[in-house]
Amino acid sequence: MPILTTVDLRTRTLTAAELTAALPRAELDVEAAAAAVRPVVEDVKERGAAAVRDASERFDGIRPEHLRVPQAELERALAGLDPAIRAALEESAARVRRVDEAHRRTDASVQVVPGGTVTQRWVPVRRVGLYVPGGRAVLPSSVVMNVVPAQVAGVEQIVLASPPQKEHGGLPHPTILAACALLGVTEVIAAGGAQAIALLAHGAEDLGDGSGLEGVDLVTGPGNVYVAAAKRLVRGTVGIDAEAGPTEIAILADDTADPAYVAADLISQAEHDPLAASVLVTDSEALLTAVEEQLAVQVPQAMHEQRIRTALAGPQSGVVLVDGLEQGLAVVNAYGAEHLEIHTADAASAAARVTNAGAVFVGPYAPVSLGDYAAGSNHVLPTGGSSRYDSGLSVQTFLRGIHVVQYDREALASARTAATALADAEGLPSHGRAIDIRFEKDC
Incomplete structure (x- = not known):
């Protein structure tokens, strides 16, 4: 029995609104989540560190002794880091840094008339709060993706928050701490979820170690729906990058695509979360059949089989059958995927016509997993169709443009x-x- 639900759009002529409504999409009610976390955010604003500890005990099952991670713990984590993981983090950071350094905007001056100039200065945000989740998976790669662009932008002060772990004595996961130490981040907070976002935004007079935490100017980083809701609530007090939801992948493929590759890539994103979205857009029924056969083989072999099955069978995932490349491009542009892979006969040409996507991966040897870790691109990307108006995290996220007028x-x-x-x-x-x-x- 097929895992993926099929939506057949062949021979159908739809308006833009009808097309968007016909596509698989995660049901993510940020507004309802905001109502649920509002008391937590307001409590942290009012009571500071005590409220964060109370929320951590309630949601994470641990009341952390240290909200601010001691420097000795960061150094200990780095000393104990597996050399292979350290080398991988260093390589990932080097590639992201290389891309961000090349893409960093530089000041530009225009002479409007003789004696009259307007200069665009790019000034880094002074203090930023970076959030790294710690739920179903440990994500040291997200430390890299948040920290490196901020450093390249020239941010003066970086504070990173990650949830306390019961099995690690109320500290964030050692691999997260090691990644922070490796990149030179010294201000690390053991807090997760909505309480972490609220703490980053509002600060606290005393973290329990005799010193306070200054609120930040900008909060970035991925998280669950409650993190997204907390970002919505503090927006205006601070800037935010986006209200990121569960991960999603769309694959535009024709009969030249390798079904084993396509199936593996759909599975790779379904592995993140039962709410993750995996969508295949194709004009080839033969490819669809072959992909379903590959899913039947590959899913049972996966470590997180049940999580993957739930994600692939959910209403947010599926196959969209189209008449050809033109309709396929219309579908993926309407969908606006966080990650979009192109597996077609002329993948580069098709990719050039994509207008809405967080990141586009071109051809059979550029899987989304490459972007998650070592492409040099960033993996903190817009979800839920927000790529229509938003961009992924980059060095530009941490820069502000200021016009300087001289006449x-x-x-x-x-x-x-x-x-x-x-x-x-x-x-x-x-x-x-x-x-x-x-x-x-x-x-």
């Missing part, structure tokens, strides 16, 4: 007529007067 008298004179006319048209004559007075003084 001399002659340059201002050249703009006087237009500026004062618009001021009068808008009923704001004092705006125009502020320009005119600079010329009347010399009369």
Whole structure:
């Protein structure tokens, strides 16, 4: 029996709204989650560290002794890190750093008129809070993906939060701590979930070690629906990167695709979470049959078989049958996947026509798993179709553009007529007067 549900769009002509509604999608009610976590966020804002400890005891089953992880624990974790994992983290960080350094925006100045310039300066956020989950999987790669872009941007102060682990004495997982130490992050907080986001946003007068925690200016990083909801609640007090939901993969494939590769890639993202979305878009019934045969072989071999089956069988996953490449591209652009793989005869050409995706992986040798760890791209990406208006985490996330305007008298004179006319048209004559007075003084 097939695992994936099939949606057949062949011969159907749909409006953009109808197409979006027809596609598999996770049911993620951030608003309901926000109502659930609002008391936690407000409690942390009011009571600080005590509220975080109470919430950790309630949700994580541990009341951490240290909210701020001692430096000695960071050093101990790094000393005990498996050399192979250390080498892998170093390689991953080097590749991400190489990409971010090449993509970092530089200041640009434009002479609008002689004597009048506008310069765009790119200034790093001063202090950022980075969140790294610690639920079903330990994700040291997320330390890399959050920390390295911030460092390349020139962020002065980085604080990273990750959930306390009962089996590790109330500290975050040692591999997370080791990754922090490896990258030079010294301010690490043992807190997870909504309470961690609230603590990063609002700070605390005393963490219980005699020193406080200053609130940050920007919070980034992936998490579950409660983390996303907490981000929604603190937005405005701080900036956020996105309200990331469960991971998702879409694969656009034709009859040239290797079904074993396609099945493996669908499974790889389903492994994350029972709510993870795995969607295949194809015009080939033969490929669909072959992929289902591969799933029947590969899923039972997976460590997290039940989690994968639940994700693949859920309403957020499935197969979308299309008439051909044109309709396939329309589907994937309407879906706006976090991760989109292209397995078609001319994959590069098809990829160039994708307008909505967090990241696009082109051809049979660029699986999403590569992007998760060692492509040099970032794996913190927009989900739930938000790639229509949002981007993945990058060095740009941690930079702010500031316009610097410099005009001399002659340059201002050249703009006087237009500026004062618009001021009068808008009923704001004092705006125009502020320009005119600079010329009347010399009369």
